Amino acid sequence: MDETAHALGTAATLWELVARRAALTPHRPVLLQGERRLTFGELRDRSERAAAGLHAMGVRPGTVVAWQLPTRIETVLLTLALARIGAVQSPVIPFHRDREVGFALRESKAAYFAVPGEWRGFDFTAMAGRTGAPGVFEAYDSLPDGDPSALPAPPASGTDVRWIYWTSGTTSDPKGVLHTDRSLIAGGSCLAHALRLSADDIGSIAFPFAHIGGPDYLIMLLLYGFPAVLFEKFALPDALDEYRRHGVTTAGGSTAFYAMFLAEQRKQPGRKLIPTLRLLAGGGAPKPPGLHHAVVREMGCALTHGYGMTEVPMITMGSPDDTEDHLAHTEGRPPAGMEIRITDGEIRLRGEAVCKGYLDPVATAAAFDADGFLSTGDLGHLTDTGHLVITGRAKDVIIRKGENISAKEIEDLLHGHASVGDVAVIGLPDPERGERVCAVVERARDAADPTLSDLTAYLRAQGLAVHKLPEQLEVVDELPRNDALRKVLKYKLRDRYA
The missing domain is CATH 3.30.300.30 (ANL, C-terminal domain)
Incomplete structure (x- = not known):
């Protein structure tokens, strides 16, 4: 484990982590998008100016601000500006529409709502008006701006609830999941340390930054000091030029992304799809062993897969130094501090990366057992080496x-x-x-x-x-x-x- 990254991972808050990294490597790039390039120092400075602008609008520590924005540099700046103030933020996936957005705004009691205006042929500002959203402002290519000297001190506690994420929609009823800066830092640290990345790597964020994987990945960049290419719209083969132009070394997102990359590779067998790529990594959905072996064999890169959920952004992660059998047939091992208990075949979790519960206290009471372990609804077992094998969902067992x-x-x-x-x-x-x-x-x-x-x-x-x-x-x-x-x-x- 990189000692600098380990030390940075002790930061109490996300903003403290940003400030520490910017002080260490202010001139190294962190975000790449098209022809645009942002350094760690610029990330800190521009986020703080945006925080001052938001503060002038009335955003205070504890103010709930919802945002529904694509994966852009401005989106990252906004989320860090809110972290600098100590606001509570509620990210909403950009593809949701009136029903889901209205539900999230009502349940979170958001006082402000940031939208991209018209994006990909849809008018988000008009939708915000239909839902009765308060404090609507557009934050696609510009952000509020102000003098940072007017800001109060940054938040000191990393254990206050400052994030409301929404379950991903594989069931019909989303739930508001309560996270702290420390729970997100713990999850991102698990991902970062497992993947064995370094400052020489170039990553990529091809999924919605509003997903729980967004802060996971951002925290990894802050811990290890390397940049990532952002994709506002991801589609293959169109995105391949950006991967190649920036020399991306690690890509992925989920099982569906692996399959898409593999399908493109099969159009030109024998010629490496992304010459610099050495690692595909992700999680979020089951990974068939056959797909793992096909990617490694045909794409000429490693594939590591992990296990996470909105409630616990990173639970286990495969590592490049795992055996091929472990990488293909397990979800990796948990980091120090993540306790896994198997109760009647079900995976239960306790640790710093676990959420504080749900907006609905009834749902919170139902999800945690008497010992404070979160019930995941997933079935599995631990191997003798401590690797986790997922065998399915409790609701996905067919009784014939x-x-x-x-x-x-x-x-x-x-x-x-x-x-x-x-x-x-x-x-x-x-x-x-x-x-x-x-x-x-x-x-x-x-x-x-x-x-x-x-x-x-x-x-x-x-x-x-x-x-x-x-x-x-x-x-x-x-x-x-x-x-x-x-x-x-x-x-x-x-x-x-x-």
Whole structure:
């Protein structure tokens, strides 16, 4: 572990971390976007000027400010300006619309709402008006500005709730998750130390900065002092020029991102897609072992995957010095300070990176046990080496004729079939069996539609028990996903095919 990064990770607040890094390496770049370049010193100075402008508008310590902005330099400056004041901020993914935005604004009791104006053909300012949002201001390419000498002292406590994040939408009811500066720093430190990155690396943020992964990644940049390329809009192959131009060494986001990179690599086998790339890393969704091996073999880079959630931004993370078997079949190990307890097969968590609960106190009481461990709803076990293996979601276990079937086990096997681009296995109500196994397949590029007999024969050949074989197959052009890390929304599939 880098000693400087470890020392920086003891900062009480996010703003203290920014100030320490800017003092160490003021002239090193931190944010790259198109032709724009921002150094750590400029990051501190411009954020503080924006904080003074916000303070002049009436933003004070504890004021709730919601923001719905794309991944831009200005967005990072705004979030740090709010951290400098000690405001409570509530990031909202840019793809949400009236219903979700109105819900977040009401539940958080936001006093201000920052929007991008019109972005990608949608008028966010008009939507803010329809939702009755208070204190609306645009923060796409300019921010409030003021004299930092008018600011009060920065916040000293890192354990006060200053962040309200929203669960990612894989269920129909989002929850406001309460975080502190210290819980986010602890999560980002886990990611940073596991990946073994250095000041010579060049990272990338291709997912919405409003996602819980945003501060994870920003904290990693601050701890290790290297820059990242920001992508306001991510699409392949269009984004490849930026990866190549800046010499990105580490990329990723989630399993869906790995699959997209791999699909592009397969268009030009034998020629490395991004010449400087040495590591893909991410989390947020299950990672099939077959996809891991294909990426490493065909893209010529390492792949490390981790486990996190809105409530705990980083729980475990694979490390480049793990064995290939551990990298393919586990989610890595937890950092010091993260306690994992397996209770009746369910993963429970306690540690500094765990959230303080939810906006709804009833939800908080239901989520934590008597010993203060958070119930994740995920199933898994720890290996003898301390690596975590996730076997599925508690709600994702299919009960067929009294037998428990793991959807993830079937999905991992089906990912190896040539006609399968992606797959979600769900349980559907069945009057005879209780539930029947249904495979919803997103067809692979240029592949013929698989048949149920094709897939069951393939699974039999892989040694899957007969009672676990799918009894229904649905082939789709695209699986429904959320807009943050592209997680498959299984509840929509259950509704559609029930």
